[in-house]
Amino acid sequence: MSTSTPDTPSAAPDSGLDPAIAARLKRDANGLVAAVIQQYDTGAVLMLGWMDDEALHRTLTTGRVTFFSRSRQEYWRKGDTSGHSQWVKSVALDCDGDALLVRVDQVGAACHTGAPTCFTDRELPAVSGQRPLD
Amino acid sequence: MSTSTPDTPSAAPDSGLDPAIAARLKRDANGLVAAVIQQYDTGAVLMLGWMDDEALHRTLTTGRVTFFSRSRQEYWRKGDTSGHSQWVKSVALDCDGDALLVRVDQVGAACHTGAPTCFTDRELPAVSGQRPLD
Numbered sequence: 448m449s450t451s452t453p454d455t456p457s458a459a460p461d462s463g464l465d466p467a468i469a470a471r472l473k474r475d476a477n478g479l480v481a482a483v484i485q486q487y488d489t490g491a492v493l494m495l496g497w498m499d500d501e502a503l504h505r506t507l508t509t510g511r512v513t514f515f516s517r518s519r520q521e522y523w524r525k526g527d528t529s530g531h532s533q534w535v536k537s538v539a540l541d542c543d544g545d546a547l548l549v550r551v552d553q554v555g556a557a558c559h560t561g562a563p564t565c566f567t568d569r570e571l572p573a574v575s576g577q578r579p580l581d
Numbered sequence: 582m583s584t585s586t587p588d589t590p591s592a593a594p595d596s597g598l599d600p601a602i603a604a605r606l607k608r609d610a611n612g613l614v615a616a617v618i619q620q621y622d623t624g625a626v627l628m629l630g631w632m633d634d635e636a637l638h639r640t641l642t643t644g645r646v647t648f649f650s651r652s653r654q655e656y657w658r659k660g661d662t663s664g665h666s667q668w669v670k671s672v673a674l675d676c677d678g679d680a681l682l683v684r685v686d687q688v689g690a691a692c693h694t695g696a697p698t699c700f701t702d703r704e705l706p707a708v709s710g711q712r713p714l715d
Contacts, residue, residue, distance in 0.1 A: 468705060481615050481680075484625055492617055492622040495680035510710025528609075534710030539700040540690055546629035550713050558676055566673040566682040570707025571602060576644025576668030578686050 462501035463508075469500055473544035479515060480545050482506075484557070487536040488549040493557035494565040496525075498547065503538075510535050512551060531555040596635035597642070603634055607678035613649060616640075618691070619687050621670040621684040627691035628699040630659075632681065637672075644669050646685060665689040 462469070472480055479497040486493055496514040498506065502522060507514040512533035515545055516523045526532025533551040558565040596603070606614055613631040619642040620627055630648040632640065636656060639647040646667035650657045662665025674681055692699040 448661045483617050492682050509710045538705045538707040539703045541699040542629040548626050570674045571672045572631045573641045573672040574644045578668045
């Protein structure tokens with residue numbers, strides 16, 4: 448952990464997470480890292496959630512995605528209420544340790560609204576860029 | 582903005598961002614939202630960055646992705662140093678306003694290490710899950 452990142456807690460919370468993995472996490476002020484959830488076969492980005500050490504531990508060891516809910520301050524295993532489970536295919540931690548890419552097999556709708564993803568039909572007006580011709 | 586989210590600043594910073602869009606953002610304690618960057622044609626998740634209102638405004642209006650660097654506390658237009666620009670194809674804001682999905686055409690490597698993505702060859706050991714047969 449770099450001391451130049453003041454909002455990274457210096458110690459990981461107690462959890463079953465492998466200490467070697469815990470040491471690579473760069474957590475935010477709330478002890479969380481971002482988790483991008485992607486459908487493994489189509490490549491669709493389904494949602495973004497948050498994990499603390501214990502949520503990541505459960506995700507790595509159970510085959511099911513578990514988040515930490517910032518609004519409810521509790522663990523949340525995706526699908527336990529809705530039936531819309533996320534079955535883990537792979538998990539990767541990015542180069543600077545603050546983001547996870549979790550590839551899953553999503554059952555049903557990923558979004559609590561019933562939409563296929565949390566980004567579906569939520570586009571903002573944007574100017575499109577075009578790379579220069581080679 | 583809900584008062585139940587204590588780490589959401591109550592006022593947006595000065596920026597050129599459309600106030601109607603700014604009102605939908607649920608920013609973290611540092612005034613930022615997460616931005617998932619995805620290659621528009623292959624679906625590869627390239628990286629995760631952070632945007633404040635002004636970075637999002639620039640991303641929506643210039644055709645190029647601009648982040649706010651948490652470590653350097655400055656705006657960072659991807660590619661200005663490396664040449665590895667990200668040309669914007671679309672931008673969507675998720676259902677709860679704290680994550681953006683930015684689909685781009687990436688020039689060269691997305692990761693500062695030279696890897697195609699910031700998640701390339703960074704898999705963690707994970708138990709794979711299998712959805713029940715229908």
